[in-house]
Structures are given as structure tokens and as C-alpha cells.
Amino acid sequence: MTRDTTSLADRTPRPAAAGAAVETVHVPLGDRAYDVRIGYGLLARAGEEIAPLLARPKLFVITEETVAGLHLAALEEGLSAAGIAAEVLTLPPGEATKSWRHLEQTVEWLLERQAERGDMVAAFGGGVIGDLAGFAAAILRRGVRFVQIPTTLLAQVDSSVGGKTGINSPRGKNLVGAFHQPSLVLADIGVLDTLEPRDLLAGYGEVVKYGLLGDAEFFGWLEEYGPGLAAGQRAVRALAVRRSVEIKAGIVTRDERETGERALLNLGHTFGHALEAATGYSDRLLHGEGVAIGCALAFELSARLGLCSQEAPSRVRQHLERMGMKRSLADIPGDLPDAEALIGLMMQDKKVRGGKLRFVLARDIGAAFIAEDVPLAAVRALLADELALREGR
Numbered sequence: 001m002t003r004d005t006t007s008l009a010d011r012t013p014r015p016a017a018a019g020a021a022v023e024t025v026h027v028p029l030g031d032r033a034y035d036v037r038i039g040y041g042l043l044a045r046a047g048e049e050i051a052p053l054l055a056r057p058k059l060f061v062i063t064e065e066t067v068a069g070l071h072l073a074a075l076e077e078g079l080s081a082a083g084i085a086a087e088v089l090t091l092p093p094g095e096a097t098k099s100w101r102h103l104e105q106t107v108e109w110l111l112e113r114q115a116e117r118g119d120m121v122a123a124f125g126g127g128v129i130g131d132l133a134g135f136a137a138a139i140l141r142r143g144v145r146f147v148q149i150p151t152t153l154l155a156q157v158d159s160s161v162g163g164k165t166g167i168n169s170p171r172g173k174n175l176v177g178a179f180h181q182p183s184l185v186l187a188d189i190g191v192l193d194t195l196e197p198r199d200l201l202a203g204y205g206e207v208v209k210y211g212l213l214g215d216a217e218f219f220g221w222l223e224e225y226g227p228g229l230a231a232g233q234r235a236v237r238a239l240a241v242r243r244s245v246e247i248k249a250g251i252v253t254r255d256e257r258e259t260g261e262r263a264l265l266n267l268g269h270t271f272g273h274a275l276e277a278a279t280g281y282s283d284r285l286l287h288g289e290g291v292a293i294g295c296a297l298a299f300e301l302s303a304r305l306g307l308c309s310q311e312a313p314s315r316v317r318q319h320l321e322r323m324g325m326k327r328s329l330a331d332i333p334g335d336l337p338d339a340e341a342l343i344g345l346m347m348q349d350k351k352v353r354g355g356k357l358r359f360v361l362a363r364d365i366g367a368a369f370i371a372e373d374v375p376l377a378a379v380r381a382l383l384a385d386e387l388a389l390r391e392g393r
Contacts, residue, residue, distance in 0.1 A: 023242055027161065027249045029256060032181040036161055036245050038238065042188035043074045043149075047082025050147055053183050055118035057084045059147075062106055062133035063124040064093040067151050070194050075124060075149070087113055091129070095281040098128050098167045100176075106136040117141045120183070126152035127159035127287065131177070134165030138180035148185040152195060153203025153237075154288045156187040157210070157244035162252040162265075168281060172348035173273045179257055187245075189238050201230065201325050202288030205268075205295070207240050210247045212295055212316065213267045216366030218243055223319055230323060263370050267360040268294030274345035275332065284334050289326045296320060296327045301374070301382050302361040312365055329383075330390040339383035343376065 022039030037049060050059065059079060063072060068090045076086050089109045091097050110121070123133035123146060130148050137146035148160035166177020192200065204226070211219025222229075228236045248265065255262040272290030279285040299313035320327035329336060336342070346357055357379070361371045 023238075025242065025245045025249050027181075028253055029181060032163075034181060034183050034185065036185040036187060036249065038156075038187045038189065038242050038245065040188065040190045040234065040238075042186045043071060043191065044078045044081075046075055046078035046149065046186060047080065047084045048078075049186055050079070050120070050122075050184065051082045051084060053145070053147070054084065054120055055116075057082075059084055059086050059120055059122050060110055060113065060115050061086050061088045061122045061124050062091070062129060062136070063088060064091045064097065064126075064129050066093045067125045067129070071151060071191055072124070091132075093128075094283070095128055095168070095276075095287070098132050100167065102132060103136060103167050106132060107140055110136065110140055115140065115144065117144055119144055121146040122149055123147070123160075123182075124149045124151065125155070126150065127155045130155050130159050131165050131174070132167060134163075134180055134182065135167060135177055138165055138178040143180065145183045146180070148182045150185070150187055151191045153192055153200055153241070154206050155203075156189075156192075156241050157203065158206040158248065158265075160185050160187070161245055161248050162262075163256070172345070173276055173281070175348070181256075187241055189234060189241060192237055193232065197230070199286070201323060202286040202292075204229065204323060205288035205290075205292035205325065207244050208316075208319070209265075209267050209291060209295055210244045212299070212362065212365060213247075213264050213360070213368040214251075214366055215243075215247060216364070218247070219319075219365050223322075226319065226323055260370075263358070264360055264368050267362075267368050268292065268296075268298055270294065270346055270349050270357065270359055271297045273349060274342050275329075275336075277345045277348070278337055278342060279332065279334065285326075285332055289331075292320055292325050293327060293329065293331070297382065297386070298360060299362055301359070301378060302363070304378055304382060305361070305374070307361055308363050308367075312362065315365065328389070329386040332390075336387065336390070339380050339387060342383050343380060346379075 025036040027034050079086050121137040123130040137144050150156045150160040163179045163181035165180050166174045169175040225236045251262050268291040272294030275290045296317050299316045302308045303310045303313050317327050359371045359374045360368050362368045
């Protein structure tokens with residue numbers, strides 16, 4: 001992956017440049033390499049982008065009801081312009097769709113329509129559809145190719161890149177899945193205009209994560225330009241997506257199957273996934289909201305362990321507050337289990353090794369690391385304090 005070394009401040013386009021050309025971030029994984037295309041109007045030119053990858057002019061599109069209502073016609077028109085016919089399966093929206101039942105439905109639908117091993121599946125939606133459709137492609141006929149067409153900020157900056165696919169289990173999030181890289185990612189920034197503010201900000205939780213884990217300059221840029229991103233400034237959105245993808249692509253290229261460095265991408269996720277499980281994977285807590293709270297907790301835990309100054313977690317929480325985002329357990333509606341039960345949910349995390357939790361902690365903004373020996377007593381005390389503050393809100 002080639003990184004543009006120009007400073008973020010210099011790269012920030014003026015508003016008049018919001019319709020700039022489509023940009024490409026290459027993910028160099030040998031015979032699994034692919035491009036992430038980022039810009040405006042990519043749905044209209046989807047056929048032109050995808051046609052060179054097809055063995056025949058047909059695309060099997062997996063989407064969900066909300067996305068279909070907003071954007072399916074535009075995608076079909078873009079495909080039709082290149083002579084590509086679309087077969088479409090529309091699933092219910094929401095995290096509950098990442099399930100065995102909907103995986104079976106998707107695979108059987110593809111088989112019923114005689115999808116061949118040389119065909120292409122398109123995941124057209126947010127992270128739920130991307131993970132589910134990607135997993136279906138990974139196991140169909142022992143692996144067919146797929147293209148990610150992410151329609152949420154979270155999916156554009158995170159879940160559509162890197163090849164992690166899967167579904168949830170009642171025992172935890174993303175416990176069943178496969179590594180299966182897409183053949184192409186088309187991130188049309190224009191579709192973000194139709195997101196509800198809460199969904200956009202949930203995706204921003206993953207954007208913030210990239211600055212916190214390894215790019216202090218990017219986090220500083222977000223402190224200045226994040227409100228503009230939320231307000232709909234297209235140039236800012238395009239650059240935030242591009243920089244997030246650059247960071248993730250670099251890490252994925254160096255550690256495709258998460259044997260080391262890639263685990264840094266889980267900053268905030270050990271806490272966040274446990275909170276998602278505790279809230280029943282419902283709209284009480286969206287994934288990106290859980291990540292944002294988890295990042296704040298990870299920095300607070302780091303400060304308590306003497307790994308970073310108290311200024312770092314304060315800065316994280318202040319930025320999340322300025323953006324109008326969830327940043328603590330007190331921001332989650334409804335009941336939550338006690339600290340011991342939350343730790344029990346964390347023990348289902350994929351990062352558990354030898355019965356011990358691994359956390360992503362930080363020495364400063366942009367300086368995250370993987371910690372193997374975090375005392376559970378410190379985690380328990382942090383959660384107990386957060387729950388007490390929640391009760392006294």
C-alpha cells in the first residue's frame with residue numbers, strides 16, 4: 001500500500017473540491033490484492049468498475065430493506081449501464097441478521113439461482129450485510145469472489161476492508177466466520193448523506209479508533225474537522241474515509257490473519273463487544289457506539305495502570321462529547337449486568353488466549369499496544385466505578 005505522506009492539513013480539500021475524482025487505496029496481498037475505490041458517484045459507475053471482474057454479465061446482490069429502499073435503484077441503473085443484470089436478495093436490517101438463519105437463507109438463495117464458482121456476489125449495505133454476504137461467499141462452493149459496496153461510514157472505514165467475514169453466535173459477536181478478501185471495494189461517499197445522524201456518529205467511532213491506535217496526527221485532525229464531517233462536509237468525509245482505509249490496509253497487509261499487529265484494530269472492541277452482548281445486539285447500543293465507549297474505557301484503564309497520563313483519556317472523552325457521541329456506560333439506556341457478568345462476556349472474546357484476556361491499551365494518543373497481562377482486578381474496579389457513576393447519573 002502506498003501512503004500519501006503529505007500532511008493531513010495540506011490534504012484537506014476546500015469545500016469547492018468536494019466533487020474531486022475517485023481515489024484508490026491498494027491492498028497488496030499477492031494474488032488476493034484488491035483496490036478500495038473512494039469517492040462520489042461510484043454507484044452510478046458500479047457497472048464500469050465491476051465489469052472487468054465478471055466471468056459473465058450477472059451480479060448476485062445481497063442487501064437489506066433500508067438500503068434497498070434508498071439506493072438499490074441507483075446501483076441497478078449503474079450496473080445496467082454496463083450490461084450487467086442484477087439478482088437481488090433483500091434481508092431485514094439490523095444486527096440480528098448476522099445469524100445462522102440468515103446465512104442459510106443467503107447460501108440457499110445463491111444455490112437456487114445457480115450461482116457458479118466463477119460468479120461474483122455483491123455485499124450492498126453496512127457492516128452486517130458485508131460480514132454476512134462475505135461469509136456466504138467464502139463458503140459457497142468452497143469460495144466465490146465478492147465485492148463490497150459499503151453504505152455506512154462504519155463499513156466504509158472498517159468492516160469492508162480486510163477480509164473478516166462472519167456471523168454472531170448467542171455466545172458472542174463474530175465467533176463464527178472466515179477470512180475471505182473481497183475482489184473490490186466501492187465506497188461511494190455520497191450515500192453517507194442519507195444516514196441518520198446516530199448511524200453516522202456510530203461509524204465515526206471506528207474513525208476515531210484509527211487515530212487513537214496509531215496516528216496521533218489524524219486524531220488531532222479529527223478534533224478540528226470531526227464536527228465538519230458530522231455536518232456533512234463532503235471533502236472532510238472523503239479524506240476521513242481515505243485515511244482510515246490507508247491505516248487499516250497497511251495493518252492488514254502486514255498481518256492479514258491477525259497473528260500479531262492486526263489485533264491493534266480491536267482497540268475498544270473487548271469492552272464494546274461485551275456491552276453489545278449485554279444489550280442483546282439491539283438498537284440500545286450500535287456497534288460503533290460500543291467501540292467509542294470501549295476506546296474511552298481502554299484509555300481510562302491504561303491511565304489507571306500508569307501506562308499513559310490522565311490527559312489522554314480526558315482528551316478522548318472530550319472529543320467524543322464534542323461530537324455528541326456515547327462515551328461511558330452511563331450513556332447506555334436500560335439495565336446492564338454487574339462488573340463480574342461483563343467480565344464473563346469478555347471471556348468469550350476472540351482475543352482470549354489460555355483463558356486470559358488480551359486488551360489493546362495505550363501509552364498515549366496514537367500509541368496503542370497489545371497487553372497480555374492486564375490484571376482482572378483493575379478491569380473489575382474500572383467497570384464497578386463506571387456502573388456506580390451510571391447509577392448516580
